[in-house]
Amino acid sequence: MAYIELKDVDYVYPLAKEPALKQVTASFERGKFYGVIGENAGGKTTLCNLLRGLIPHFYKGKLKGDVLIDGEDIRTLNMDVLSTQMGYIFQNPFTQISGVKNTVFEEIALGMENLGIPKEEMIEKVFSIAELLNIEHLLQNNPNALSGGQRQKVAFASVIAMDTDTFVIDEPTSQLDPDGTAGIFEIIHKLKEQGKTIVLVEHKIDLLAEYADEVLVLKKGELLAKGRTSEVLSDFTLTGQGVMIPHTVSFYQEFSARGHVFSKVPITKSECVSQLAGMIQGKKGEESV
Amino acid sequence: MNRIILDHVSFRYPNGFLANEDLNLTISQEEQVAIVGQNGAGKTTAVKLMNGLNKPTEGTVYINDKDTKDYTTAQIAKYVGYVFQNPDDQIFNQTVYDEIAYMPKYYKYTEKETKKRVDEAADVMQIREFLKCNPYEIPYTIRKLVTIAAILVVRPEYIILDEPTAGQDLRGIRLLEELLGYLRGQKIGVVTITHDMEFVADNFKRVIAMANKHIIADGSAREIFSRDEVIKESKIKRTEMGMVAKEMGLGSDILNPRELADAAERRLRS
Numbered sequence: 001m002a003y004i005e006l007k008d009v010d011y012v013y014p015l016a017k018e019p020a021l022k023q024v025t026a027s028f029e030r031g032k033f034y035g036v037i038g039e040n041a042g043g044k045t046t047l048c049n050l051l052r053g054l055i056p057h058f059y060k061g062k063l064k065g066d067v068l069i070d071g072e073d074i075r076t077l078n079m080d081v082l083s084t085q086m087g088y089i090f091q092n093p094f095t096q097i098s099g100v101k102n103t104v105f106e107e108i109a110l111g112m113e114n115l116g117i118p119k120e121e122m123i124e125k126v127f128s129i130a131e132l133l134n135i136e137h138l139l140q141n142n143p144n145a146l147s148g149g150q151r152q153k154v155a156f157a158s159v160i161a162m163d164t165d166t167f168v169i170d171e172p173t174s175q176l177d178p179d180g181t182a183g184i185f186e187i188i189h190k191l192k193e194q195g196k197t198i199v200l201v202e203h204k205i206d207l208l209a210e211y212a213d214e215v216l217v218l219k220k221g222e223l224l225a226k227g228r229t230s231e232v233l234s235d236f237t238l239t240g241q242g243v244m245i246p247h248t249v250s251f252y253q254e255f256s257a258r259g260h261v262f263s264k265v266p267i268t269k270s271e272c273v274s275q276l277a278g279m280i281q282g283k284k285g286e287e288s289v
Numbered sequence: 290m291n292r293i294i295l296d297h298v299s300f301r302y303p304n305g306f307l308a309n310e311d312l313n314l315t316i317s318q319e320e321q322v323a324i325v326g327q328n329g330a331g332k333t334t335a336v337k338l339m340n341g342l343n344k345p346t347e348g349t350v351y352i353n354d355k356d357t358k359d360y361t362t363a364q365i366a367k368y369v370g371y372v373f374q375n376p377d378d379q380i381f382n383q384t385v386y387d388e389i390a391y392m393p394k395y396y397k398y399t400e401k402e403t404k405k406r407v408d409e410a411a412d413v414m415q416i417r418e419f420l421k422c423n424p425y426e427i428p429y430t431i432r433k434l435v436t437i438a439a440i441l442v443v444r445p446e447y448i449i450l451d452e453p454t455a456g457q458d459l460r461g462i463r464l465l466e467e468l469l470g471y472l473r474g475q476k477i478g479v480v481t482i483t484h485d486m487e488f489v490a491d492n493f494k495r496v497i498a499m500a501n502k503h504i505i506a507d508g509s510a511r512e513i514f515s516r517d518e519v520i521k522e523s524k525i526k527r528t529e530m531g532m533v534a535k536e537m538g539l540g541s542d543i544l545n546p547r548e549l550a551d552a553a554e555r556r557l558r559s
Contacts, residue, residue, distance in 0.1 A: 039458045040430045091429065147328055147329045147333065148333075148452070149329065150328055175374070175452065175455055175484075177325075177484050177523075177525065178484060178526040179327065180327070180328055181484070182526075203456065203457070203458060206529050244459045247487065247529035248533070251533070251546040253546075254547055254550045255550045260553075260557070269529060276533070279557070280557060283557050
């Protein structure tokens with residue numbers, strides 16, 4: 001049995017005319033890393049809201065089709081229980097910060113506090129997560145006096161502190177510098193290695209190519225494609241649908257148009273380097289014969 | 290001459306935190322400049338000095354040779370428009386139309402002139418279909434486009450964009466590229482903060498790198514991306530193609546797929 005199963009799911013937000021999700025069928029397995037891409041307003045955040053149970057428990061609207069988590073209908077699942085299984089990092093860090101805590105330390109501890117985690121354990125956890133994210137120096141600061149990127153890291157820290165089985169993460173790096181972005185991806189990768197299930201909405205396609213097991217492409221509420229990252233991201237027809245492709249794929253297109261064809265479309269830098277090196281080596285080999 | 294000058298400028302927040310130290314910079318109205326650098330380096334503080342939202346605690350900021358200390362932020366806003374990093378800090382009207390029309394109304398333009406300017410700005414940002422919507426009904430990234438239109442409508446001499454690329458999809462990025470072309474045509478100077486290195490390499494002739502309150506480098510995209518110490522200190526990265534080229538020993542200043550293909554062909558022929 002799949003961990004999460006969506007079957008013919010339609011969803012319309014309250015008062016909206018158009019459905020935000022149309023006939024979406026997809027399944028998710030435990031321990032895998034799923035990337036969600038596609039045009040804005042294509043249903044990516046709605047999919048997150050659904051997996052987290054905010055649809056239908058918080059956003060009413062019209063939900064049709066089956067949404068099963070471990071075989072249980074999301075409509076009858078208890079939200080409190082679901083919140084201990086599924087951590088949700090919102091798209092906009094400016095909304096995620098609670099606004100009720102005076103220091104970053106307390107902000108990160110807030111969720112654990114609500115779960116009644118013992119004080120010593122909580123303190124230790126806050127320090128270790130702050131270290132992981134390089135924000136130890138901010139622990140005494142007011143969360144509302146941080147820069148955009150710093151806020152985004154604090155929002156991320158406060159959710160991973162909850163140590164849930166699954167993380168639904170909506171654009172965690174939109175405000176981050178390249179170094180911070182790489183750091184977040186490394187942490188997400190570590191979480192996956194610990195057996196966590198990850199659903200990540202992200203426009204940074206080169207990094208998704210590097211880390212995600214599978215990719216889902218949404219457009220205007222429909223699931224255009226779902227499959228292994230290497231297959232989906234090397235499908236050139238998707239660029240016409242407003243989907244970004246990895247820069248290595250653009251290079252592949254440029255290079256093959258000049259008559260140099262690789263045996264496989266490289267979707268990551270390391271694949272690109274090895275293909276190119278192989279071609280150069282091969283050429284040298286030919287010459288020495 | 291129309292230009293923004295930062296002359297030995299430092300800025301300390303009222304709580305004592307020093308965010309910018311001894312910035313020196315001249316940006317002419319003909320230029321489009323990208324500012325890159327680590328989170329918390331002082332990028333947003335620096336651009337807020339350029340439109341009078343922040344007044345320097347040391348040194349002087351001149352806009353078209355006028356000291357910003359002698360003018361109110363509202364007076365400066367007519368010349369230097371600032372698009373906030375977080376659109377929700379900027380938006381406060383009930384409809385997208387009213388949001389964009391706010392400044393023209395504040396400057397007491399006629400209703401006809403206001404409408405003309407709003408339509409024009411909405412067309413540039415391709416958001417005409419949203420004019421009647423409540424700004425909070427539309428996605429975050431479209432709200433960002435609304436805030437850009439709300440500044441364009443004033444027809445300032447300079448426009449400052451604080452992370453316009455954050456969260457934008459392919460269409461949004463293309464639209465921003467079109468916007469840069471439009472602004473070039475209108476001779477409106479541009480200062481953009483962004484973390485998108487491909488966007489920088491593809492669109493900006495001049496790049497300023499900041500780290501820890503300072504400007505650490507100011508030059509062409511090619512110069513900035515070829516300097517390892519600048520990349521390291523400002524926590525930026527090369528473009529994806531630049532990283533492949535560097536790893537292959539094909540050069541340290543490659544910016545895009547075409548240049549990588551050129552360099553790889555040269556290697557194949559050698």
